Amino acid sequence: MALLKGTLDVLVLRALSWGTMHAFEIITWLETRSGGRLAVADCPLIQPVHRMEERGLVVAQWATTRANA
């Protein structure tokens, strides 16, 4: 599905508005909410997160997962 440039950022921010999420969770969230219509490759998703972090739109945090991985 072709996306307008910048749309992904907004989608990610929308996802994060629910709370702290890991990149993987964000992707899953996007897929679930779009009913599977939005399939984002993993790597390209992380890069905009970096970009947004750099612009101060999101904040990164270290934490252990529930599985303590």
Next chain:
Amino acid sequence: MSESPIRRGVRRYFRLPLHLRRLGRADAKAELEFVLAARVEHYMALGMSAADARDEAIRRLGSSIEQALQDLERSAERREERMRLRDLIDDLRDDVRFAVRGLRRDKVMASFIVVTLALGIGANAAMFGAVDRLLIRGPEHIADPSRVMRFYRTRQAGPNGEVTGGAFGWVSYDNLKHATRSFAAVAAYSVNSTGIAFGTGNDAVLIPSGAATYDLFPLLSAHPQLGRFFDAAEDSPDAPQHVVVLGDALWERAFSRDAAVLGRKVTLGDEQYTIIGVAPHGFTGPQLAPVDVWIPMSLQSRSVSSNWKASWNAQWLRLVARLKPDVTAEQASADATAAYRAAYAGNDASYKTSRLWLAPLVFDNNGHEPTEVTISRWLMGVAAVVLLIACSNVANLLLARALRRRREIAVRIALGAGRGRLVRLLLTESMILAGLGAVAGLAVAWWTSELIRKVLIPGVEWPSAPVDVRVLAVSAAVAVAVGLVTGLAPALRASRPDLTASLKAGAREGGGQSSRLRAALTVSQAALSLVLLTGAGLFVRSLMHVRAIDLGFQPDRVLVVQVRYPTVARLGDRSSAAEVTRRRSVYVEAMQRARRLSYVEHASLSVGLPFQSSFGQYLRVPGWDSIPEFKAPGPFLSAVAPDYFETVGGRLLEGRAFTTADRDGSEPVVIVSRAMARTLWPQQKHVVGQCLYWSTSKDSLTTCSRIVGVMADAHAWGLKELPALNYYIPFGQERGMGGTTLLVRPAPGREADVSRTVRALLLSIDPSISFVRAASLQDTIDPQVRPWRLGAAVFTLMGVLALVVAAVGLYSVMSYLVAQRTREIGVRLALGAQGRSIVLLVLRNSVSMTATGVVIGLAISVWAGRFVGPLLFETSPRDGGVLLAGAATLLAVSVLASAIPALRAKGVNPIEALRAD
């Protein structure tokens, strides 16, 4: 930008590893691995096999693992870099905000520092502006100016030894142009700074004019901003054309920058010229004085002599050359010398063996660096010293401030602030101060430059504003350096405190080391101030000596009126002898009518005037086989009308002055100067009645001129010269001399009226006069006084500046010390010390620092005196009075500056002092 919940700076502190690029990469890798793992787990939960899940997870990355990792690493790195930069900017902003807040709390000190730095930086910027033009950049519009040099000739001449001059004839120009191979080009020019009359009748004004050979402009690589410069045909020695190139200033002044001036005619000294071009803005040729019009050299040379093209004697040109790329000045000089010697066909042997050499364009007519330039160079150094004083003062204040804040700083360190961070914080403070100082300094520079340009170094064209890009750049560099220098020592010291001691000690200071540094700064301020004061004293004394010179006349009281007539060539049918007689009668009538004016004390006429023109004639004195060349200038002959000595303010020592009975046809009489009487009649006590023979030719020295009087010595050409040999004959008896000058002595305060009236009077007597120029005789002498005036003015200014800065610095340091020692003083008072002894305690402290500075300053002054000596006028660089006065002033100021803190110390309340903390 939305505000994140956690401040970015804080995030940095808690995730420290991120600031390393390598760790940023590791971070990215971990992130990718986690995503992969999560993905695999997810697929396996959906029922895939481990291998399938992994394949699917990798497919979901959108590329290979390696590619994905690379992309992620790159984006992580970029993020780190940007964030670090942003953090830096944030920190800086915080530092600035913090520093400004701190400085606003300490307004008095901050404003004092800014003013101090403004004066220091401003003085430097102004002096740099002057030196930049005089020394570094030189005249505008010269491409590769270091390759363009000026010719000089040094020859052995009589008892005066070597004589160097920069004037040449057209033959030399022609010869150097064609018979040498070291030069890419040779050109000649001459500048007439008194000026040529521009316009006609009453509207005529004198404008500075220049004459140049056609090849001057290409030599300099100057390009006209409008039209063109004249070419070889227009400057042809046989048929020069009346064409003129306007200077930018005149084009603006007289033609309002009208592009249609090309082809128009203008009147220059009675002749019509066609405008063919306009020189670029600020163009002054190879020298610095302004030039309003440029005309072809061949045209101007016609007025020099009729055989100007072949004469070796007439020397009215200055020669410049552009060296070929690989030729050194020495090689070129040798080449030029050989060519000159081979070609010289004149009758003076000393020229045949003379040596030609090349010097930078800035050199003056006599082949020296002009005194103004030398003094400017010195003043640049002086400005630097003022800046040093300002810096040490500011460093001192900042040090005191840092120590006052040691508790706050200790708290910061205890809370984990790094040393680098603290230094940066304190440096920001000094940088802000230096920056503000520089901005205020530019205002100071602007004002000072205007003063220097107008009053102290007139006669130089300044094409750019007092503060131009280069001055700005230098000021900015100086400001940064000042910020670093003044901030670094206090910052380093403050960031290395004894933590526990500082936290415990409150505001009291214990360390002896820092007070030693402060004392060193105070001492050096005192020393440098003394050096400047001494310099100021030496120059003021020189100026006083210059002013006190008895020139033998009073130049400030004499108005010199010169009349310009149309050139004889344009007289038409009137014969030139008749015209000369007619003009003479015009002068005589003008003199008589001027005498009748109520506000004129005396008026007279002269041919030959000190500092203006002098005439040598063949001379015979009984008892001498021939008159040798003396070391003293002269003998010079002037023809003067009655009342001459009263008009110029000369003193008659013996005999009588001329009367109306002494005129053309009456008995030839002469008045000699005392130096002439003593030199030529060494045996006679009284020379009145003796005979002296003078003539325009060697073979007709037969008419006795009887000496009727002896005059006091008068200077002929210079401030520094042996008493000149002068003799005077009655106006009308002169032969072979021309150029009559009307001299008027106005009543005090009426100079302007006289100058206006006499001008109108002359024009009414003779309407054919093309221009009347009236100027004080002082004006011709002023340029010779200027170097000392420049030195005295600027040195005094800087000296006073240094003194004020040092005084306020000492005051603040002493105030601070007293505040530090309040407790100690309280103890002393409690133990029964007298108030007087406390005052003495403080005074002794400050005076001992100053005295140390004075001793060092005296040593430096005496040492530097060797270099400044040649610039002084009849003043020893080790003048005891000056050194003593400087030292006394400084000590007195130091007592004054510490008196207030000392009295404050006396008033300390022992109970409060002991109770505090």
